[in-house]
Amino acid sequence: MKELKYDVLIIGGGFAGASTAFHLAGKGLKVLLVDSKPWNRIGDKPCGDAVSKAHFDRLGMPYPKGEELENKISGIKLYSPDMKTVWTVNGEGFELNAPLYNQRILREAESKGVEIWDQTTAMKPLFENGFVKGAVLYNRRSNEEVAVYSKVLVDATGYSRSVRSKLPQELPIAEDLDEKDADIAYREVLLTRDDIEDHDYLRIFVTQKASPGGYWWYFPKGKNKVNVGLGIQGGMGYPSVHVFYQKYLDSYAPDVDKSRLLVKGGALVPTRRPLYTMVWNGIIAVGDSAYTVNPVHGGGKGSAMISGYCAAKTILNAFEKGDFSAQGLWDMNICYINEYGAKQASLDIFRRFLQKLSDDDINYGMNKKVLKEEDLLEASEKGDLHLSVAEKAMRIIAGLGRPSLLMKLKTVAEYMKNIKQLYYNYPRSPSGLQIWKTQVDRLISEFNMNIS
Numbered sequence: 001m002k003e004l005k006y007d008v009l010i011i012g013g014g015f016a017g018a019s020t021a022f023h024l025a026g027k028g029l030k031v032l033l034v035d036s037k038p039w040n041r042i043g044d045k046p047c048g049d050a051v052s053k054a055h056f057d058r059l060g061m062p063y064p065k066g067e068e069l070e071n072k073i074s075g076i077k078l079y080s081p082d083m084k085t086v087w088t089v090n091g092e093g094f095e096l097n098a099p100l101y102n103q104r105i106l107r108e109a110e111s112k113g114v115e116i117w118d119q120t121t122a123m124k125p126l127f128e129n130g131f132v133k134g135a136v137l138y139n140r141r142s143n144e145e146v147a148v149y150s151k152v153l154v155d156a157t158g159y160s161r162s163v164r165s166k167l168p169q170e171l172p173i174a175e176d177l178d179e180k181d182a183d184i185a186y187r188e189v190l191l192t193r194d195d196i197e198d199h200d201y202l203r204i205f206v207t208q209k210a211s212p213g214g215y216w217w218y219f220p221k222g223k224n225k226v227n228v229g230l231g232i233q234g235g236m237g238y239p240s241v242h243v244f245y246q247k248y249l250d251s252y253a254p255d256v257d258k259s260r261l262l263v264k265g266g267a268l269v270p271t272r273r274p275l276y277t278m279v280w281n282g283i284i285a286v287g288d289s290a291y292t293v294n295p296v297h298g299g300g301k302g303s304a305m306i307s308g309y310c311a312a313k314t315i316l317n318a319f320e321k322g323d324f325s326a327q328g329l330w331d332m333n334i335c336y337i338n339e340y341g342a343k344q345a346s347l348d349i350f351r352r353f354l355q356k357l358s359d360d361d362i363n364y365g366m367n368k369k370v371l372k373e374e375d376l377l378e379a380s381e382k383g384d385l386h387l388s389v390a391e392k393a394m395r396i397i398a399g400l401g402r403p404s405l406l407m408k409l410k411t412v413a414e415y416m417k418n419i420k421q422l423y424y425n426y427p428r429s430p431s432g433l434q435i436w437k438t439q440v441d442r443l444i445s446e447f448n449m450n451i452s
């Protein structure tokens with residue numbers, strides 16, 4: 001078999017892999033990125049395509065332009081199950097043509113020296129003496145099998161986790177996904193019969209009846225085009241997501257013209273805290289493969305870009321030190337936790353609470369403002385659930401009808417704070433990982449018991 005050597009081998013060219021390549025490009029390393037798909041389909045995965053502008057600003061990523069940008073977003077309207085309460089959360093964002101934007105980022109990386117092979121699949125990792133040393137690739141353009149050796153392999157394979165899942169199961173980075181920690185999501189892109197009202201606002205419909213453990217969304221891609229779909233919690237024995245889609249489409253998207261369907265498809269969305277460690281000897285995981293999705297709204301493109309930024313920074317440091325061991329790459333965990341992972345852990349707790357609420361509770365809670373828009377926004381942006389003293393008193397009066405809901409919310413806020421604290425005390429080296437993981441697992445099972 002042909003053998004090649006690179007400094008960095010990135011498997012997967014979605015948002016996570018492309019951002020890693022973008023931040024590594026032009027920094028003097030020999031980088032190869034491969035993706036199974038042909039060039040014109042890279043980035044084409046089932047998605048709602050909504051990303052907050054804040055992510056682009058914070059990471060210095062170029063804004064989508066021209067055809068890459070389908071619609072500018074001014075905020076989100078959140079509907080209660082009975083549709084009687086609508087919360088408006090303002091904030092700028094983009095409805096992307098995700099493949100076009102994704103491919104542009106790859107082209108920019110390529111123009112600065114990153115080599116990119118499309119139609120090339122990583123078949124298995126090369127694992128020797130406890131280190132990931134590269135991967136065996138199959139290139140369908142040249143019909144060749146190639147062994148590529150790397151100092152650092154980046155698993156950016158999305159929810160398939162198709163590299164790290166083939167490593168020995170006892171390695172911490174091979175950590176699996178509990179079905180209940182994922183949503184099964186499905187979406188279609190359709191044209192509408194009439195102009196969409198307030199087409200610069202995303203709509204989110206919270207409803208346990210029509211999307212248990214998830215929500216329905218209606219994301220305008222322009223005046224007459226919409227991305228509509230839903231997520232339901234995995235591992236619960238619910239009927240298939242398609243059953244819910246067919247049954248409730250008319251309720252949440254009554255204006256779509258079903259004969260003008262442009263795209264359809266579904267996929268899994270991890271809704272948990274990030275991997276306990278995103279690195280091991282010679283390997284870093286990023287994006288969905290590392291469970292970097294926001295547990296409450298299921299958005300993962302922004303955080304995939306964050307993980308790519310942290311991976312590139314870590315890799316450049318590792319090359320300076322000449323250390324590609326788990327210890328040498330450990331900064332990845334610290335960087336990602338500081339930027340987004342601690343918030344994810346806190347929202348993992350919030351998600352568990354939300355998924356157990358009845359539609360009745362949600363109607364009541366949203367209507368009586370037991371929780372308010374600002375609280376939700378703060379929780380979503382920072383992972384903190386703060387209820388100020390005066391407000392709390394007001395809401396206790398308002399919420400007297402459901403004291404148990406308020407009590408639970410207090411418990412939720414407490415656990416959110418505690419888990420975040422635990423994440424900020426992430427071990428400084430791999431030797432501390434097992435004890436820390438036990439503490440996190442204990443806190444989560446204690447919380448599960450507390451709210452059941």
Ligand code: FDA
Nearest residue numbers: 012014015016036047048049050122158185287288300301
């Ligand atoms: P992604 O899956 O994009 O990329 C992985 C790449 O790896 C693919 O191109 C694949 O071909 C390649 N690959 C896999 N195995 C390989 C192998 N062995 N060899 C070579 N290549 C391989 N997020 C958001 O921010 N806003 C939103 O509105 C939504 N909405 C939404 C709706 C639905 C229905 C779903 C399922 C998900 C969302 N998300 C979302 C989540 C979002 O889509 C997701 O978090 C990111 O696209 C993840 O990007 P990655 O780069 O990690 O994986």
Ligand code: PGT
Nearest residue numbers: 048052054183214231296297298299302354365371380381
């Ligand atoms: C409840 C479990 C849900 C699981 C979810 C599964 C669904 C899968 C489907 C995936 C669709 C993806 C949709 C992506 C939407 C993007 C939303 C978005 O951009 O949110 C912005 C930005 O957040 P960020 O973390 O990316 O960036 C933060 C910062 O800007 C960067 O620096 C923020 O907007 C919001 O958070 C809106 C909140 C949405 C909440 C959704 C449902 C919650 C239900 C709440 C009910 C409350 C009832 C309480 C009663 C007591």
